[in-house]
Amino acid sequence: MLHTQPRPTDMQETVFIVDDDEAVRDSLQWLIETEGYQVKTYEDPELFLEQLVWPLPCVLLLDIRMPKLSGLEVQKTLNERGIPIPIVFITGHGDVTLAVETMKNGAVDFLEKPFDEGKIKDLIHQHMQLAHELAQNAKLDEQINKLYSKLTTRELQVLERIVSGRLNKQIADDLNISIKTVEAHRANIMDKLQVTTVADLLKIALRKSPELAQP
Numbered sequence: 001m002l003h004t005q006p007r008p009t010d011m012q013e014t015v016f017i018v019d020d021d022e023a024v025r026d027s028l029q030w031l032i033e034t035e036g037y038q039v040k041t042y043e044d045p046e047l048f049l050e051q052l053v054w055p056l057p058c059v060l061l062l063d064i065r066m067p068k069l070s071g072l073e074v075q076k077t078l079n080e081r082g083i084p085i086p087i088v089f090i091t092g093h094g095d096v097t098l099a100v101e102t103m104k105n106g107a108v109d110f111l112e113k114p115f116d117e118g119k120i121k122d123l124i125h126q127h128m129q130l131a132h133e134l135a136q137n138a139k140l141d142e143q144i145n146k147l148y149s150k151l152t153t154r155e156l157q158v159l160e161r162i163v164s165g166r167l168n169k170q171i172a173d174d175l176n177i178s179i180k181t182v183e184a185h186r187a188n189i190m191d192k193l194q195v196t197t198v199a200d201l202l203k204i205a206l207r208k209s210p211e212l213a214q215p
Helices: 022-033 045-051 071-080 096-104 117-148 153-163 168-175 179-192 198-208
Strands: 014-018 038-042 058-063 087-091 109-112
Touching: 014 022, 014 045, 022 038, 022 117, 038 045, 045 071, 058 071, 058 117, 071 087, 087 117, 109 117, 117 198, 153 168, 153 179, 153 198, 168 179
Parallel strands: 014 038, 014 058, 058 087, 087 109
Antiparallel strands: none
8 A cells, every 4th residue: 555654764854044144044043953853054055955855844944135046046946846845034124025025936934034033933833834744745746656657558548547437348448458458457557556446546546647537
């Protein structure tokens, strides 16, 4: 049966801090570590993007203004890579317009300097719950993609027809093969996707290709 829960060792809660101000990085790291999170800090946003390994449950505290690469550019890069890390932007006075733009692009919140320690803690706790869901979904998708890669072209054709509700005889007619061959393909599909019921098979197929659910 397909495992939907990541291993505990894969689920270390991490807070990334990307800010070119050393004092800000140090103060935030100290504060957040007292809450029990693993903290990784970066002065260089390009290095952060280079070293980031995802999925994992993490929240990103990201300075909106940095000399080498702005926070908005980092956010854009993550979006282009399909990495939905919850981002809390660090903003100064006069950055409200920029902060609104980051929210439109998917940021979950922003912090204004000077920081309210209680608010920082609340935001991290709140968004880490979302981070767990995002990481688990990504891991499940990775697992499904790996299983799907084992299917042959013919098996994919049969699976598509199973999901659309076609009976074995109809599938056999569609593909000009025997019913026994369809049954053999069904058995191979169930085995390769590690499911034992048609209901579980449909769940995986529809997660992989939601458009199959359309009439």
